[in-house]
Amino acid sequence: MIYSILQLINFILTYIGISYSQYLPPYGALFQRLIVDTIGALLIFIAASLTIVVVIYIFRKWMADLQQRIGPNRVGPYGTLQLIADALKMFGKEDIIPDNVDPILFRFAPYLVFIPLIMSYLLIPYGTIYHWAIIFTNVNVTLLLIIAFSAIPPIGEIIAGFASNNKFSLIGALRAAAQDLSYEIPMMISLIGVIMLTGSLNLNTISQYQWHYIPIAILEPIGFLVFFVAVLSKMAVVPFDLPESESELVSGFNVEYSGLRFGIFYLGVFGSIFFGSLFISTVYLGGGSDLPFLPGFGYIWLLIKAFIFTFLFLTIWVSLPRIRVDKYMNFGWKYLLPLSLINLLWTMVLLLFIHGVL
Amino acid sequence: MVKGILKGMFVVLKHSRRKPVTVEYPEKEIPWHTKRFRGRVILNLDTCIGCSLCSQICPNESDHMVYFDYDNGKNKRKIYPAVNIGTCTYCGLCQAICPTGSIRLSNDMTLASFEKDFDYLPDRLSRTEEELKHHD
């Protein structure tokens, strides 16, 4: 039997005795549903934050390893409690708001960047452990929802850069707008190839398809590469970290943010790194689905694939220089876009071949 | 098109197999020689002849001569150098110019203490930091 997490929470609540579905139907069932969904969302919020903390720890230790030094190793055994010390320090800082900023937009912008990211963690199918499927949403359009949620953080960055009364952050905000516009289109066109092959927008179906046949990365290598570069650009790491170029614009759009507000931007960067690796391993490598001869371990395969991509992204961050703005847009419009259109043609040929016409 | 980038990334990845070069300082010792390290100024009261050359050559006047009642047979005027180790630049000129080798720079680099006064009079100048800590 396959249970989902929401069914599990429902089961626990009934077992304890808190169950409203028999009172005053249909309002009781709706109320029950509301409680179950809220508990599920809180669980994912805590789990996502803990995951981001683990990713930051891995980043600091891996970067130190590549540079022949030791990372954090004083706070806690092998430095594991370092991030908690940093978070406590950020909580205790004074909240400095500069003079002539726009009062509502300045305070509101960090949440616009962070909350859609956490909401996107709800939509990914995490695979199975024994008979239990860790799935939070099962609507038919999760891929579309993820694309919609990933379009909101650049708006947050532009608002943050514009509302701080500072010329450096204004330049950073303009660069964020240029970056968002140029690389979303190749990403979506390569995703169209995936949708045409699998025939649905549901991430669950896409990962199950790859269990039955072969991973889509092998069927569509060009699309995989284009999607890889586009996701790398969405995460704002070097070589594509234009809105936040640290050595040129002194932190770009988040110059005027300090303390906990800066902490939220910082968590957003690492959250999007891990989310990007989860996304690419679900859509192109079949993350979360079991191997046919070894059922029951889907979650572990997803974690392995996501961590391999995370290490790859972090290595790219540490070793490459930054691209200039106009060369960046050049690359996006003149190279990535035609490549993604060629990928679309290739997918059409593949489909005709699969359905036996060729 | 990406061959150069991949080669650079491969060089970076090769470094993860090498051991770290950090020395975790107070627990482990520094593994190279520090025999000539220029640390705090130290004075040998028994051989100083009071010629005052060290205070003339000191570039920012951290070294000045004061009267100190200690008789070692060579110092007729009984004047000895007193050094302000806060403004001292640890250049070593006083060590280079001293004709008898009485004032020199030791290897002492742990200079933190609870005393607020940086102006070391000759009797304090003649002891190392370890002795000063245990004496107080």
Added chain:
Amino acid sequence: MEEKILEVNFGPQHPSTHGVLRLKVKLNGETVLSAEPIIGYLHRNAEKLSEFNYYASNLIFMDRLDYVGNHNMELGYVLAVEKLAGIDVPERAIWLRMLFAELNRIASHLVWAGTMGLDLGMITPFFYAFRERERILQLFEMVSGARLTYNYISIGGVYNDLPNEFDEKFKEFVNDFPARLNELKSLFEKNEIFIQRMKGIGILPPEVAKSYSITGPVLRASGVNYDIRKISPYLYYDKVDFEIPISHGMDNYARFEVRFKEMEQSLKIAKQVYEKLPPGEYQNSLYKKSGLINIKGAGESYVRTESPRGEFGVYVVGDGSKKPYRVRIRSPAFHNLSAVNEMVKGLKIADLIATLSTLDPVFGEVDR
């Protein structure tokens, strides 16, 4: 639509202006129209203070001028004072001075390589470059006793001789360094993103460079064959065998290549000098110990040497007493920095930062 000009202050506190430099930049969108440098934030008054001290005490001010390539600064001052006062220097001391000047040139170019990577966004080459520089600093500490403010070259020779442990460590360094240098270079050399950002940016034609009196690797990357070690050799540079790397590219990539080749040539000189070291005294015995105070001179003298940044000149005027009358320093980074406005017209902000990093200014020297 009319142009809107945005005037931005790349202020004294900035992660990549190599020190305290203030640039007033006029921008049109992302294009730079003009960049005006404003200096003076690190002025420590070395020239006037030198008039109140003896000749030997002024060495510590010269040490702290260019704090990454110190031996060259001390060398310039010491040669000028020796010419003024007529002091002889024994053979072994001259060879030792050459050895340490060349090792310090390697150390200074390694700092440049690390910070150039940081300005472009790469974090890792900084650590690799400083790891190699650490070995050189250990050699210096073994000989002189300090890691940054050496105070090693004295008037009349050097202060200390080489200890016994120097031999093994020096040979280890010389054997390991070429491979590590190639590794560091390979992170930059064929990287497509690096080439895209450096080729064709910051062009400095040779006539413009000569009119701004720019010297050093910046001039040699524009095609002019001018190095003081070959034109008017000062220590025993005419007795060792080395080449001057020149490039005709005139852009940032040419300056990058010239400095890496200079590091290889400096290693070659250091190896030859170490083999040719004669035994003997290391300091003129008249000016040892208490003779340091007795240096007197009357007249004027000017000596120029080749520091890692260009032509470093010291002009000393003495009036017969034990303290100098006037010490004037011609600093190469000051003149190199004045050409920034010419080089960045019409480029983007990112190119401004990259060009400034290949000019390699050190603000202790610019502001004195």
